[in-house]
Amino acid sequence: MMSKNNRVFHSLAIALTISASLGISSLSHAATTVIKADALVDVNNSKVLDSPLVIIENNVIQYVGTQGSKAVPNDATVLDLSGHTLLPGLMDMHVHLTSDSNVHGYRRLKISTPRSAITGVKNARSTLMAGFTTVRNVGAPGYADVALRDAINDGDVLGPRMYVSGPSIGVTGGHCDNNLLPFEYEAKSEGVADGPWAVRTKVRQNIKYGADVIKFCATGGVLSKGTKVGAQQFSFEEMQALITEAHLRGLTVAAHAHGTDGIKNAIRAGVDSVEHASFLDEEAIALAKEMGTYLSMDIYVTEYILGEGEKAGILEESLAKERTVGKRQRTSFTTAYEAGVKMIFGSDAGVYPHGDNARQLTRMVRFGMSPMEAIQAATMHPANLLGKSALLGSIDEGKMADIIAVKGDVMNDLSLLENIQVVIKDGVVVKHDR
Secondary structure, three states, X not given: OOOXXXXXXXXXXXXXXXXXXXXXXXXXXXXXXXXXXXXXXXXXXXXXXXXXXXXXXOOEEEEEEEOOOOOOOOOOEEEEEEEEEEEEOEEEEEEOOOOOOOXXXXXXXXXXXXXXXXXXXXXXXXXXXXXEEEEEXXXXXXXXXXXXXXXXXXXXXXXXXXXXXOOOEXXXXXXXXXXXXXXXXXXOOOOEOOOHHHHHHHHHHHXXXXXXXXXXXXXXXXXXXXXXXXXXXXXHHHHHHHHHHXXXXXXXXXEEEOOHHHHHHHHHOOOOEEEXXXXXXXXXXXXXXXXXXXXXXXXXXXXXXXXXXXXXXXXXXXXXXXXXXXXXXXXXXXXXXHHOOXXXXXXXXXXXXXXXXXXXXXXXXXXXXXXXXXXXXOOHHHHHHHOOOOOOOOOOOXXXXXXXXXXXXXXXXXXXXXXXXXXXXXXXXXXXXX
16 A cells, blocks of 8 residues: 555656646645736636736645735746636536546447546546536446546546545436336446435445435436436435435535426425526525525536437437427526526536536526626535635635636636636646647
8 A cells, every 4th residue: 555655756746747748847836836917817706806916835825916015935936827817726516527428328338337437537637627626526337436536636647626426316217227228137227226214325325435425316317218307206205315314424415406396305305406407497496595505507518419419329319308408497597597596517517528618608608697607606606515615716815726827808708718728726737838
């Protein structure tokens, strides 16, 4: 077993190898780093700071101000990003890093858990290079996401900070089950559980094997065979037992829910976030506001499913469901936003290509948000949901140095975030396109 000191040196060696390949002069946490740029997006105060100066020591932001407001330490490494805007590292609260966007429908039957983990290594790097320094992975086979998270934390592979669910929990024959094979194969997804005590057991099992968030399927889904997208699956009693068990252990819970009844019962049961939230009504919106429930609505993915999905193996049944769901979900997004419901950025990357996550930001603006609000949905609000607002979600003193930089004025053109030039994760420059 590798000792703690050896792991530190191993991680540094990985970082130095990355730096050499990217032409970055210094990645060590030992020196002070000073960043200068044209602007900085202050998400906490909803404003843009001109001519910012950011000082980082080790992996922590020590100072944020304007250039000239503080003397630059003599031994500091200065990163001059003239022409760039600084933002907090982006956060995507609904990804499937171990999934391949080209592998849908029956093609998924040929993918083993080890192969999924290897796919995750590739996708983790693409996601980080796209400026997403933190993700919530909501569903993976065989705890492949746990293994990927741990490999990233140990410095073995390059990727974002991950909060992972392990296998999604669902009913027999539901959205989180394997419904592609006939009875004689006895195929069943590992997260299947029926009844209040069975779902409690699954929560305990996921925690045992390393999950730090719980994800369950409250309704049918678009990409599952044989499920009605709006139909509730778990009963209220099952949802309540599952969520109570997770909360007892200090974990947050995400509910896949398209249908109205499933959404409302998940909120009543105390869920922390509702994923997709397509068929909202006035009561569902009022409940979400009352309970402080976050909505994670993947309003870009419909474009990929309907445009590229058939080539990727998505079943015609699923394409037909998406034709109904996509438009309604976007209407629900606008209504929920206008009502003041808490909203977070969740892309469902894995259904569409990893690294293209930021394409959703312009759609969030198109359907109601201001550019600042869309950025906040991908930074400070996810940090609040995760209970990590003291460490993540903004460029502030005392927080971890997760910073991205993009050329130009993102407040006037949010699509600039689809091409990030500089990515700093945990105080380490992992990307710097000159």
